[in-house]
Amino acid sequence: MRHVRCLVPAIxxxxxxxxxxxxxxxxxxxxxxxxxxxxxxxxxxxxxxPVGDGVTGRPTNEGYADQLYAMAKARYPNLRLVKLGCSGGxxxxxxxxxxxxxxxxxxxxxxxxxxxxxxxxxxxxxTIDIGANDFPCQDSEACVAAGLGSIGGNLPKILAExxxxxxxxxxxxxxxxxxxxxxNWLLGPEGQALATASVPVLAISMKRSxx
Numbered sequence: 001m002r003h004v005r006c007l008v009p010a011i012x013x014x015x016x017x018x019x020x021x022x023x024x025x026x027x028x029x030x031x032x033x034x035x036x037x038x039x040x041x042x043x044x045x046x047x048x049x050p051v052g053d054g055v056t057g058r059p060t061n062e063g064y065a066d067q068l069y070a071m072a073k074a075r076y077p078n079l080r081l082v083k084l085g086c087s088g089g090x091x092x093x094x095x096x097x098x099x100x101x102x103x104x105x106x107x108x109x110x111x112x113x114x115x116x117x118x119x120x121x122x123x124x125x126x127t128i129d130i131g132a133n134d135f136p137c138q139d140s141e142a143c144v145a146a147g148l149g150s151i152g153g154n155l156p157k158i159l160a161e162x163x164x165x166x167x168x169x170x171x172x173x174x175x176x177x178x179x180x181x182x183x184n185w186l187l188g189p190e191g192q193a194l195a196t197a198s199v200p201v202l203a204i205s206m207k208r209s210x211x
Contacts, residue, residue, distance in 0.1 A: 034080045035122050037072060039065035040095075040112055040162075041129035044175075045085025059087045064175075065127065076124050082115065084108050091133045092154035109158055116165035126166060129175040131155065139191075144181060144198055 039045050047063025060066075069081040086094075086101035086108055094100045098107035105111045116123060134154075135147030162172055181198035184191035 032078065033122065034078050035076050035124045036115075036119055037065075037069055037076075037079055037081050037124055038112065038115060038126045039069075039081065039083045039085055039128075040108060040126065041085045041175075042090040042133055043085070043087040044129050044132075045127070046083065046087035047085075048087045059085075068127065072124070079124060084111055084115075085129075089133050090130065092130050092151050092158060093134070095130055095158060096154060109161060113161055113165040116162065116170075120165070120167055120170075123166060123170050125171040125173065126162065127173045127175065128158075128162070129177065130158070132177040132180060135180060139184060139194075141194065141197070 043059075044063060045065055046059040047061060047066055048058060049060045049062060063085075065081065065083055065085065069079065073079050084103075088100050090100050090108065095108045098110070101108065103111040105114050112126075116126075131147070131151045134150040135143050137143040159172070159174070166172060179195075179198055182195045185195040
């Protein structure tokens with residue numbers, strides 16, 4: 001998928017910029033200790049792709065996390081990918097409370113925090129994409145407001161817990177979500193007005209949420 005492939009080099013660039021020196025061992029030839037890349041989020045993180053009939057989506061090993069992992073192995077030969085992303089409609093709310101995918105510790109966030117606490121000195125980096133499923137609809141300004149309200153309330157809590165568990169030096173890279181409202185452009189003047197209005201609103205709101 002084009003938008004997923006474009007996402008990979010962007011995340012890789014963020015990691016180069018954000019990576020603190022000696023944040024974690026390089027896992028070179030003299031060391032056999034594993035280091036980890038923890039991937040979190042929704043169906044994109046799970047690598048969901050159309051399968052068979054072109055409509056049904058299933059998790060695969062061809063998503064952006066898998067592509068980024070392959071690139072990062074050059075720097076971390078002992079890198080291992082841990083994918084906790086949830087395919088099936090994970091939102092910022094269900095990432096906290098659970099209910100979409102099954103996790104041993106109840107929710108994706110709880111599972112991630114448990115993993116980070118257990119491997120705090122050996123996590124190379126974390127990526128997260130979440131929020132695209134928070135929008136209850138895609139055809140009105142009310143849809144945008146409802147989605148942004150949910151993301152704005154939940155995402156800071158998610159990131160705070162991840163940062164606390166990962167420690168201050170582990171890079172956590174967030175991918176901004178795509179604008180699902182843009183599809184309304186094909187519906188005529190009213191749809192085009194809605195699509196145009198959604199761009200700055202979503203861009204500004206997501207930047208505030210992550211940074």
